[in-house]
Every structure is written in C-alpha cells, then in structure tokens.
Amino acid sequence: MSTTTQAAPPATGRMPNHRVLTYTFGDVANNLSFMMTSMFLMVYMTDIAGLTAGVAGAIYGITKIWAGFADLIAGQTVDRFDTRWGRLRPWILFGSTPLAIVFVLLFSTPAGLGPTATIAWIFLFDAAFQLAYSFVNIPYGSLSAAMTQDPVDRSKLSGARSIASSLTGVILSAVVAPQFQDTQADGIRMKFTLTCIALGVLAVILYLICFANSREVVPRGQGQISLKNTLKMVKQNKPLLVLCSGAFFLLTSIFIMNAVGLYFARDVLGNAKWFTFLMLAQTLGTILAASFVPTITARFGKRNGYIAFGILIAVAFTLIFFLPSASLVPALIAWxxxxxxxxxxxxxxxxxxxxxxxxxxxxxxIRSEGGSYSILSFVRKVGQGVGGWAGGAIIGAFGYASGAAAQSEEALRGIRVAAGVAPAVFALLAVLVMVLYPLTLQQHEKIITDLNERRTQSAIGKAKGVDVERTVNPANVGDGRSTLLRKADANHPPIVTLFGLRGSGATDIAPILAKELGVEYIGQRFSSTELSQVDKKDLISDSTFDRWMRAVSSGGLQDGDLATASEQSANHNIAAENTNYVLNAVENGGVLLGRNGALVLGDVVGAYHVRLVAPIDKRVERVMQQTGLSEAEAREQCITEDRIRAEMSDRLYNWNPNHDSDYDLVINTASVTYEQVAEFIAYCFRSKYPESKPNAASREAAPGDE
Structure with missing residues (x-):
C-alpha cells in the first residue's frame, strides 16, 4: 500500500484550556452586574430606595428597552477602531472601570433624596449603566470569533461562557439575596454600596484577566451592517419575524419572573435565603435541558423542540402560582x-x-448575520423591559407596600400572579406564535443545498469574470450536475472528491487515484496520516466534557445574540474561503480529499464524489498499525476524528458529510487493496465521463496543500 508522509507533523492549533477558562472570566464579570440589575434592582428600588412598585417597574422597563438601543449604538461603534491590542479587547480594558463605577452608583442612592430626586438618580444611572454595559459586553461576546477560526474551539468558548453565566447567578444570589430579608436593618444602604463596590472591583479584576489572556488572531471583516439591506431582508423573512415575535413574548415571561422572583422567595415562601436554592435548581435545569438540545433537535425538529420547552415553562409557572407557603421542595421542582x-x-x-x-x-x-441578530437582540431587550414593567405594575396594582415588614394577603396574591399566572400566559403566547414558524428541517436542508450551489456558481463567476448565469449548464445531462467550471464545449479534466472515515484508507487511496487519472492530489487541511504523527495527548483530546460544553453552547445565555451573530459570520467567512480554495485547486482537475468537496463541487459538471467506509474494527486495526496506539486509543481516535470532522462540516456548511445520498459512489475498503479501490474509482469515473481527460499542463501546487 502506498502512503503519504510529511517532514513534520502539523500543530493541532487547539485552544488551551486556560484560555477557555480566562475567557469565561469576562462573562462572570458581565453577570456580576447584569444579573444584579436583572434580579435585584426591582427589590432595591422598592424596599431600600422607597419607590412604589409601579414606578420601579416603569424604570426597569424603560431602561431595558433603552438597553436595546444601546446595543445597536455599541454594535455600530466598537469595530471602527484598531489598536495594538486589536479591535475588541481595548473596550474590555478601558470600559470595565467606568462600567463598575456606574454600577456602584446605581445601587448607592443617598438616603436624604426626595422621591423625584431618587427616581432621577436611579433612572439616569441605570440608563448610563446599560450603555456602559453594551460597550463592554458586545465586544466581549464578539471576541470568541476573533480568538480562533476553529468552530469546535468557538463552541467550547460559548459553552464555557454559558455555564459561567448560569453559575454566576447562583453565586450572586447566595451573596445578595439574604440582604433583602430585613430591608429595615440599620446601615442597609451602606451595606449595599459596599457589596456593589466589592462586586465592581472583582468584575474589573476578572475583566483584566480576560483581556490579558485573550488574543485577537482572526482578521476582522471591514463591512458594516447596512440598515437598508437589513430591512429589505427582514420584510421578506417570515421565519425571522415569527421568531422575533415569539422571542418578545418569551423574554417578557422570563423577565417578569426575574423582576419578582426574590419577592416570591421572601414574602410567599418566607425566606429570602431560599432564593439561592431556587436559582441553583433553575441553573441545573437550564444546563441539563441545553445538554439534550442537539438530540431533541435531531429527533423532533427545532420548532417542535422550542414549543415543547415553551409549554414546560408555562407548566412551571402554573406550579409556582399554586405553591403552598413555606414549601421549599415543591418550589425547587418548579424552578x-x-x-x-x-x-x-x-x-x-x-x-x-x-x-x-x-x-x-x-x-x-442578502446575508446579514449582524443585522438579523441585532433585530432579535433589540426585540429581546424590549421583551425584557416589558416583563420588568409588568412585574412591577402587577404587584403594585395588588397593593404591594414598599419596605413593609409584612405584606397583606392581597399583596401576596399579587406576587403569586406576577410570578405565576402572568409569565405563564406570556409563555403560552410565545408557544402559539411559534406554531406559525414556517421553516421545517426539510425546507432548511433544501435551502442550504440551493445556497451552496449559488455560492459555488457565484465564486466561479467572480473568478472567471463572467455573469453567474454563464456558470450554469444550459443542457442538464441528467445526473444533477448543472455548474460549469469552464465553457460547455471545453475539456473538463477529471475531478474526484473523496471523503473517508478515519482508517478507511482515504489519505493513501487519494494519491494513487490522482496518479491513475493524471491529475493532482489535493490534500485536506489535516489528513489522517498527518494527524497520526501528532503527539497522542494532543490528538486524543475531544473529551466528554468538551462535547458537553459544546452541547450547552448558548443555552444559559440571555444576552448572547450578537456574540452568536459574530460566530455565525466567522463560520460563513471560513466556509467562503474554503469554497474559493477548492475551486482554485481543481482548476485543472484533481483528486480532492476532504475540504467538504462533495458539497462545494456537488453540482459541478465533470465531478465525481466518493465516500470511503469500513467496519470500525478494521479501521481500528489500521490505525493501530499506522500509529502504534493501543486498541482503545485507536478506537477513540477513530470515533473522535470522525465526529469532529462531521461537526465542523455542520457548523461551516450545515452539512453532514456522512450522508451516502450526497455521493456517486460509497465503497467499503475493508476487503480490497488500496490500489484496487483507486482503480475501481477511476474505472467508474471514466465510465461516467468518457470524454474527460487531464489537461496537458498540470497546475502548480496551491499554497497550503498538505
């Protein structure tokens, strides 16, 4: 059997765990202030600053809606300046201290102020806080896409951030919630100021650690969001409009609870300290559900999964309304x-x-990740504001007495309504709206197929300097191929794409096949042969914990919209670069290994697509012979590499490379030699394209071939 080798093995390029950890410090810092305002500002305004519940709810609502505008302002500003630290990191470095100062002032209302001055103090400092928070949080959220081009690593960053976000809420509630048990205690205002000073200092330290350990290694795009194009896209995007409508009702539901949850724990259940246990139960539920989202999506679809989870929220809020007083265990189940x-x-x-x-x-x-995510983010912030306002308005309407040692039965009923009935109604409205979501899994798969064909044709058109229409074959030959790399009457040199499971022999077969067809072998970014030369501890690194973190990515985030947009945009750019590389590499034909070639060249006239498989035991045996690994290590390597390659294809192209229907030929290599496999593929290709011949002049190797 023929083999291919390299002088030196490639570096894996995987992000070290300490960098993933220190990146999450930024989200911990974010949530020390964000969750403080989301969970405790309402109670602070009523029970310490002395505002009525209705006024407190109005302030909460208006400033949350203002936060949506602040996000748009920050999103249009933060990427316009380039420094020796990059475009994003400086905002974390220089913005963290002003954010901490405004945060402390927000929770430091002077005792001698009158009602009007108190309202003005809290309103202005809350508005300033939301703006300062946007100018730190948005560059922080976009930083993950600038730190690495590896979609798996970016998923780990997002997953770690999601976990950190959830756990921060639990820890913060343990520190702050008990202070609201007796809001008439001596020195309570100073105690809150000192608490917020400590949180602010801790946040700045965590921000600085995040800044010092992060690196912007991926070049940033220069394009700005076009409002005109975004609005044009949105008007014709029914799925986005439905999703935004559902998000409004859902976030309204969630933030009614955020605003009044502590009131429920203290006044209905009877113990403010229990709020910490409720938050812990909520966090466990959040992480567990997010862990199963990929499985639920694959089995039931995204819309049905969303609807099921939305109904679960409504059931939980209904249980909360009927909870008996002083009953922790049923409350834990509901939360x-x-x-x-x-x-x-x-x-x-x-x-x-x-x-x-x-x-x-x-x-x-029009493709506009930033524009569409900005719209969703704004709608979510409006929902947050309406939710906070509704929570305050409801308990105020039922006679909540600000700062009272005990509440009336009517006020307690109002808290139950605000924590149970109202959010359940809004959750059900979100479910009803999402029933209208029109994009099914099958429709999305068809859209992805059409888009990839268009992108390939567009890339060819740009490279050739011709209109896209001229890249389409006017006479379909009946095999589904419609995209031309050159004029219809010109020679189409052989193009074969190969994709193989680890241990199927793809890296050995591809060069043999290329020689047989008289074209160049174009290797994948990291072939199996090359990976086999990497140190074992680097190669076998996809742990169960890594996969779990990727599964919970975005599940615990309430403000991850623009960060997700940044990641999606980065993935799209990487896919576009790969598409251009593939088209350039096969200009004069070639045997292309990996690089999502069967998708990129799926509709190209003269291309033939092959997938190589073999039973797992045979593949493990081959990997053991090639690498010297033990059987257990070789098996883990096969499973890990296959999973990572499929996962990256899904993230970059929304495509599963293991679907046999995307290939002309699927071969089991277990019982034949590599040379026989290559000869058979060449025979099949020539039978399908008998007129195809290699060009006389072979092209020079493209940079990056491996």
Missing amino acids: FLYGAGSGGTNAMMFSMQADTVDYGEWKTG
Whole structure:
C-alpha cells in the first residue's frame, strides 16, 4: 500500500484550556452586574430606595428597552477602531472601570433624596449603566470569533461562557439575596454600596484577566451592517419575524419572573435565603435541558423542540402560582422545570436564528448575520423591559407596600400572579406564535443545498469574470450536475472528491487515484496520516466534557445574540474561503480529499464524489498499525476524528458529510487493496465521463496543500 508522509507533523492549533477558562472570566464579570440589575434592582428600588412598585417597574422597563438601543449604538461603534491590542479587547480594558463605577452608583442612592430626586438618580444611572454595559459586553461576546477560526474551539468558548453565566447567578444570589430579608436593618444602604463596590472591583479584576489572556488572531471583516439591506431582508423573512415575535413574548415571561422572583422567595415562601436554592435548581435545569438540545433537535425538529420547552415553562409557572407557603421542595421542582424550559428555548432560539439568516440570504440574496441578530437582540431587550414593567405594575396594582415588614394577603396574591399566572400566559403566547414558524428541517436542508450551489456558481463567476448565469449548464445531462467550471464545449479534466472515515484508507487511496487519472492530489487541511504523527495527548483530546460544553453552547445565555451573530459570520467567512480554495485547486482537475468537496463541487459538471467506509474494527486495526496506539486509543481516535470532522462540516456548511445520498459512489475498503479501490474509482469515473481527460499542463501546487 502506498502512503503519504510529511517532514513534520502539523500543530493541532487547539485552544488551551486556560484560555477557555480566562475567557469565561469576562462573562462572570458581565453577570456580576447584569444579573444584579436583572434580579435585584426591582427589590432595591422598592424596599431600600422607597419607590412604589409601579414606578420601579416603569424604570426597569424603560431602561431595558433603552438597553436595546444601546446595543445597536455599541454594535455600530466598537469595530471602527484598531489598536495594538486589536479591535475588541481595548473596550474590555478601558470600559470595565467606568462600567463598575456606574454600577456602584446605581445601587448607592443617598438616603436624604426626595422621591423625584431618587427616581432621577436611579433612572439616569441605570440608563448610563446599560450603555456602559453594551460597550463592554458586545465586544466581549464578539471576541470568541476573533480568538480562533476553529468552530469546535468557538463552541467550547460559548459553552464555557454559558455555564459561567448560569453559575454566576447562583453565586450572586447566595451573596445578595439574604440582604433583602430585613430591608429595615440599620446601615442597609451602606451595606449595599459596599457589596456593589466589592462586586465592581472583582468584575474589573476578572475583566483584566480576560483581556490579558485573550488574543485577537482572526482578521476582522471591514463591512458594516447596512440598515437598508437589513430591512429589505427582514420584510421578506417570515421565519425571522415569527421568531422575533415569539422571542418578545418569551423574554417578557422570563423577565417578569426575574423582576419578582426574590419577592416570591421572601414574602410567599418566607425566606429570602431560599432564593439561592431556587436559582441553583433553575441553573441545573437550564444546563441539563441545553445538554439534550442537539438530540431533541435531531429527533423532533427545532420548532417542535422550542414549543415543547415553551409549554414546560408555562407548566412551571402554573406550579409556582399554586405553591403552598413555606414549601421549599415543591418550589425547587418548579424552578428546575422553569430552568429547563428557559434553557431549552434559549438554545433553540439561537439555533433557529441561524436558520433564518440562511433563509434571508436564500429569499433576498442578502446575508446579514449582524443585522438579523441585532433585530432579535433589540426585540429581546424590549421583551425584557416589558416583563420588568409588568412585574412591577402587577404587584403594585395588588397593593404591594414598599419596605413593609409584612405584606397583606392581597399583596401576596399579587406576587403569586406576577410570578405565576402572568409569565405563564406570556409563555403560552410565545408557544402559539411559534406554531406559525414556517421553516421545517426539510425546507432548511433544501435551502442550504440551493445556497451552496449559488455560492459555488457565484465564486466561479467572480473568478472567471463572467455573469453567474454563464456558470450554469444550459443542457442538464441528467445526473444533477448543472455548474460549469469552464465553457460547455471545453475539456473538463477529471475531478474526484473523496471523503473517508478515519482508517478507511482515504489519505493513501487519494494519491494513487490522482496518479491513475493524471491529475493532482489535493490534500485536506489535516489528513489522517498527518494527524497520526501528532503527539497522542494532543490528538486524543475531544473529551466528554468538551462535547458537553459544546452541547450547552448558548443555552444559559440571555444576552448572547450578537456574540452568536459574530460566530455565525466567522463560520460563513471560513466556509467562503474554503469554497474559493477548492475551486482554485481543481482548476485543472484533481483528486480532492476532504475540504467538504462533495458539497462545494456537488453540482459541478465533470465531478465525481466518493465516500470511503469500513467496519470500525478494521479501521481500528489500521490505525493501530499506522500509529502504534493501543486498541482503545485507536478506537477513540477513530470515533473522535470522525465526529469532529462531521461537526465542523455542520457548523461551516450545515452539512453532514456522512450522508451516502450526497455521493456517486460509497465503497467499503475493508476487503480490497488500496490500489484496487483507486482503480475501481477511476474505472467508474471514466465510465461516467468518457470524454474527460487531464489537461496537458498540470497546475502548480496551491499554497497550503498538505
């Protein structure tokens, strides 16, 4: 059997765990202030600053809606400046201290202020806080896509951030919630100021650690979001409009609870300290649900999964309304179900949003990750504001007495309504809206197929300097091929794409086949032969924990919209670069290994697509012979490499390379030699394309061939 070798093995390029950890420090810092305002500002305004519940709810609502505008302002500003630290990191370095100062001032209302001055103090500092937060959080969220081009690593960053976000809420509640048990205690205002100073200092330290350990290694795109094009795309994007409508009702539901959850724990259940246990139960539910989202999506579809999780939220809120007083265990169960519902819907929402971006491009020709995610982010912030306002308005209407040692039965009923009935109604409205979501799994797959064909044709057209229409074969030959790399009457040199499972022999067969057909062998970015030379501890690195973190990616985030947009845009750019490389590489024919070639060249006239398989035991045996690994290590390597390659194809192209229907030929290599496999593929190719011949002059090797 023939083999291919390299002088030196490639570096794996995987992000070290300490960098993933220190990146999450930034999200911990974010949530020390974000969750403080989301969970505790309402109670602070009523029970410490002395505002009525209705006024407090109005402030909460208006400033959250203002936060949506602040996000848009920050999103249009942060990427315009380039420094020696990059475009994003400086905002974390220089913005963290002003954010901490404004945060402390927000929770430091002077005792001698009158009602009007108190309202002005809290309102202005809350508005300033939301703006400062946007100018730190948006560059932080976009930083993951600038730190690495590896989609798996970016998923780990997002997953770690999601976990950190959830756990921060639990820890923060343990520190802050008990302070609200007796809001009439001596020195309570100073105690809050000191607490916020400590949180602010800790946040700045964590931001600085994040800044110091992160690196912007991926070049940033220069394009700005076009409002005109975005609005044009949105008007014709029904899935996005439905998703935004559902998000509004869902976030309204969740933030009613955020605003009044502590009131429920303290006044209905009877113990403010229990709020920490409720948050822990909610967090466990969130992470558990997000862990199963990929499985639920594959089995039931995104829309049905979203609807199921939305119904679960409504059930949880209904249980909360009927909870007996001073009953912790039933409350823990209800909050766990609420966390599962909110975690699942959040994860589904961000996944569905990516699909609406594809739909917008397919429908209008305009691809706008940033624009569509900005719209969703704004709608979510409006929902947050309406939710906070509704929570305050409801408990105020039922006679909540600000700062009172005990509440009336009517006020307690109002808290139950605000924590149970109202959010359940809004959750059900979100479910009803999402029933109208029109994009099914099958429709999205067809859209992806059409888009990839268009992108390939567009790339060919640009490379050849011709209109896209001239890249389409006017006379379909009946095999589904419609895209021309050259004029219809010109010679189409042999093009064969190969994709093989680890141990199927693809890296050995491809060069033999290329020689047989008289064309160049074009290797994948990291072939199996090359990977076999990498140190074992680097090669076998896809742990169960890594996969779990990728599964919970975005599940626990309530403000991950623009960060997700940045990741989606980066993935799209990487895919576009790969498409251009593939088209250039096969200009004069070639045997292309990997690089998603069967998808990129799927409709190209003269291309033949082959997938190589073999039973796992045979593949393990081959890997053991090639690498010297033990049987267990070789098996893990086969499973890991196959999973990672499929996962990266899914993230870059929304494509599963293991679907046999995407190939002309699928060969089991277990019982034949590599030379026989190559000869058989060459025979099949020539039978299909008898007129295809290699060009006289072979092209020079493209940079990066391996």
